[in-house]
Amino acid sequence: MSVTVKNEDTREKDMMACTDFYNYHCGLITAVHAVQGRRPFSLAGDSADPDQVVVRTTTEEARHIFRARLLNPKWLEGLKRHGYKGAGDISKAMDIIIGWDATADVVDDHMYRRFAKKVPLDPEMASWMKRVNPYALHNIIDKLLEAASRGMWQADEETLDALREAFLDAEGKIEEVTDR
Structure with a gap:
């Protein structure tokens, strides 16, 4: 096997939004790597608009998602409205990010650096997370x-x-919080 592909027909979720992509696609990538000793060429397809299907490498898709969503101030601000759950969603995204990188090597140094500066090292964001869900902040930093x-x-x-x-x-x- 030399190629893995995961197609999504909706823009409601992406490879960094849920564990489905990670479980399925990273599982295939890891299996090929274990058997063949090298990672396969991996693609992510977006057929939400059948007239404009987009296919990117998983690395390109990860970079796209970082720019479009994970580092997007509107996305982060939108999650603040959801308090504890919103902070948990950011933490879940970090779990998925590291999972993708550990198995498929798709996260660049600048992506980690920018995420660190935008979330746990940003005074306003860190203060909010400490207030609403310190566990999520702790997990992201960890x-x-x-x-x-x-x-x-x-x-x-x-x-x-x-x-x-x-x-x-x-x-x-x-x-x-736990000593109260």
């Missing part, structure tokens, strides 16, 4: 640090230090 420790993200020391400090701060908030 996953970013994991990506760096596993060599998936070549982060600079300044960013790592800031994340470690934010991690301890979020952990303190969790202890404060």
Whole structure:
């Protein structure tokens, strides 16, 4: 097998929005890699508009989703209206991001860096997350640090230090909340 393809016929979800893509497509990619010793050429199809089908490599699709949704201020602000659940959705996205990168190697360093700066290292966003769902903030930071420790993200020391400090701060908030 030299190619894997996952097509989606709706714009309601994408490869970073739900675990279906990750379970199915990354499972295929990982199986091929395990058997053949190399990753297959992997594609993501979008046939939501049958007259304008779009096919991208999974790496191109990941970059597109980061720009269009995950780093989009309107998306992040929209999730704030949902409080605890909105923060949880951002955390879930981070789980999916690291899963995709660990199995399919589709997340670039700049994507991790920009996500870190936009979410846990942004004072306003971090403050909101600490208030509504410190567990989600803690998970996001933990996953970013994991990506760096596993060599998936070549982060600079300044960013790592800031994340470690934010991690301890979020952990303190969790202890404060659970000690009540």
